[in-house]
Amino acid sequence: MLPRKPLDPWLEPPSSLVDARVGAHFCLTCAFSEACIAGGYDKPEQAELHCLVEHAGPFRGGEYIFRTGDPFRSIFAVRTGAVKTSVVDKDGREQVLGFYLPGEVIGLNAIYPDRFPCNAIALETVHFCRFSFPAMSALAARMPAVQQRLFRLLSKELGMASLLAGDHSADVRMAAFLTDLAHRYAVRGFSGTQFHLSMSRGDIANYLRLAAETVSRVLSRFRTQRLIELEGRELLLLDPDGLRELGQSLLSR
Amino acid sequence: MLPRKPLDPWLEPPSSLVDARVGAHFCLTCAFSEACIAGGYDKPEQAELHCLVEHAGPFRGGEYIFRTGDPFRSIFAVRTGAVKTSVVDKDGREQVLGFYLPGEVIGLNAIYPDRFPCNAIALETVHFCRFSFPAMSALAARMPAVQQRLFRLLSKELGMASLLAGDHSADVRMAAFLTDLAHRYAVRGFSGTQFHLSMSRGDIANYLRLAAETVSRVLSRFRTQRLIELEGRELLLLDPDGLRELGQSLLSR
DNA sequence: CGGTGCAGTTGATCCTGATCAATACACCGT
DNA sequence: ACGGTGTATTGATCAGGATCAACTGCACCG
Numbered sequence: 256m257l258p259r260k261p262l263d264p265w266l267e268p269p270s271s272l273v274d275a276r277v278g279a280h281f282c283l284t285c286a287f288s289e290a291c292i293a294g295g296y297d298k299p300e301q302a303e304l305h306c307l308v309e310h311a312g313p314f315r316g317g318e319y320i321f322r323t324g325d326p327f328r329s330i331f332a333v334r335t336g337a338v339k340t341s342v343v344d345k346d347g348r349e350q351v352l353g354f355y356l357p358g359e360v361i362g363l364n365a366i367y368p369d370r371f372p373c374n375a376i377a378l379e380t381v382h383f384c385r386f387s388f389p390a391m392s393a394l395a396a397r398m399p400a401v402q403q404r405l406f407r408l409l410s411k412e413l414g415m416a417s418l419l420a421g422d423h424s425a426d427v428r429m430a431a432f433l434t435d436l437a438h439r440y441a442v443r444g445f446s447g448t449q450f451h452l453s454m455s456r457g458d459i460a461n462y463l464r465l466a467a468e469t470v471s472r473v474l475s476r477f478r479t480q481r482l483i484e485l486e487g488r489e490l491l492l493l494d495p496d497g498l499r500e501l502g503q504s505l506l507s508r
Numbered sequence: 509m510l511p512r513k514p515l516d517p518w519l520e521p522p523s524s525l526v527d528a529r530v531g532a533h534f535c536l537t538c539a540f541s542e543a544c545i546a547g548g549y550d551k552p553e554q555a556e557l558h559c560l561v562e563h564a565g566p567f568r569g570g571e572y573i574f575r576t577g578d579p580f581r582s583i584f585a586v587r588t589g590a591v592k593t594s595v596v597d598k599d600g601r602e603q604v605l606g607f608y609l610p611g612e613v614i615g616l617n618a619i620y621p622d623r624f625p626c627n628a629i630a631l632e633t634v635h636f637c638r639f640s641f642p643a644m645s646a647l648a649a650r651m652p653a654v655q656q657r658l659f660r661l662l663s664k665e666l667g668m669a670s671l672l673a674g675d676h677s678a679d680v681r682m683a684a685f686l687t688d689l690a691h692r693y694a695v696r697g698f699s700g701t702q703f704h705l706s707m708s709r710g711d712i713a714n715y716l717r718l719a720a721e722t723v724s725r726v727l728s729r730f731r732t733q734r735l736i737e738l739e740g741r742e743l744l745l746l747d748p749d750g751l752r753e754l755g756q757s758l759l760s761r
Numbered sequence: 762c763g764g765t766g767c768a769g770t771t772g773a774t775c776c777t778g779a780t781c782a783a784t785a786c787a788c789c790g791t
Numbered sequence: 792a793c794g795g796t797g798t799a800t801t802g803a804t805c806a807g808g809a810t811c812a813a814c815t816g817c818a819c820c821g
Contacts, residue, residue, distance in 0.1 A: 344757045366663035409662035410619035422717040464675040466779050471800050504597045724770050
């Protein structure tokens, strides 16, 4: 049980926070925001961009957005909810590759093989903006800003992939994971110290290449060290700097 | 000591093989081959492309091609030799991110931060083709084929990054590593069963997130299992299928 | 020549995190 | 209320690989 005082911020659950911002601010924090709404483009070009955007969803928790091997036609920007991507090796074991939060883009690793190389599964109810990729790359050919945005998105994801590389201790991995999540929420305009873990302990463990039991233990340890408070999946970072410090060797890239 | 009979192939060292092919076939196997020489483009466009290519090197083993934080201006295609990329965390420990063989491209992960996020270090004498990235992306805007090639290269590298993810045993990692190397050599027109390991045991260990001692032990084990023959850094795959089988859980992506 | 330094191999021991197992708890439909 | 199911936590034991250490082979060099 958590003490009563620090619980106060949770009396307004994060989900309401999310909902409140979605309508007003989503597009501003989306990875394509500049392309979609920012000025600087001519009106006709903006119109073209909006033509290739299409809203998709909702998908309920557990539903597949796409599956390994599906033909690649579109990339997805998460509007609300959260998504995990994963592959299943031939022995049937799942490998979680990543989590995607509102404003983030899924599907870029499908460009090369021209098929989705992984599954994307909703962790909770999810809405998307769907961008037709052929249309988008055609547009990119005429709008350098769009092309550059795509290059940068791809390159950025490349940098992210090395986050879980490295032989670091369970504590370091977890600290880096929480700090990364917090940062990503903060960038999108959500609280960077208090948020909901959309994924199960098992998914976290799988992503960090740990056992679920180890995840539990590390989180318990963090709690006794007063680094975090945690009730179920509601997380409060008590000492973000301490966590960042702990995970620094993973985050410095 | 290796038995005399199986050593025969090594009487002609791989390096001569490399040299023989470089002049004639390099461009054909380079990641940019289609862009650089393939037909289908108009002559003026080809001329433009050749304008932005510039030969660089040689760099001797141990020399830096670029360093973390250097401003990003060009991407590099390896012509001869081999390169490792690595980052150094704040405690001064090196983390090897990848190895690059002839025909492969370095520097794509620098697009987003606009600075190189890692060091690139020659493992042996290296020559490059250097492509100005601003010029290249400008060209991409006019030549859809170039744009698509860049997208695909980026996306492909994205898929590669997950090779060393996953909690696999030392044997599996090593088998997957050797199989991957063999495949990449084969794709570029070199022998896929017999090649030179340009990197030290320490670098391999670092890349695979193992201790150097473990690398030694695994390689010894592979040797007694008649999967490979190994003398110094000269490698012969005796049972490529066996190795592939062993590493399959890592390679299936 | 012996000296020095580095890369690699092999052996002995230790520790982190996986695995097996039991329990607690929330949520569900009947 | 009752199981039934899925998720999370905690404890006990075990093993794979890290670490420490000794030793070899080899290149380089004064």
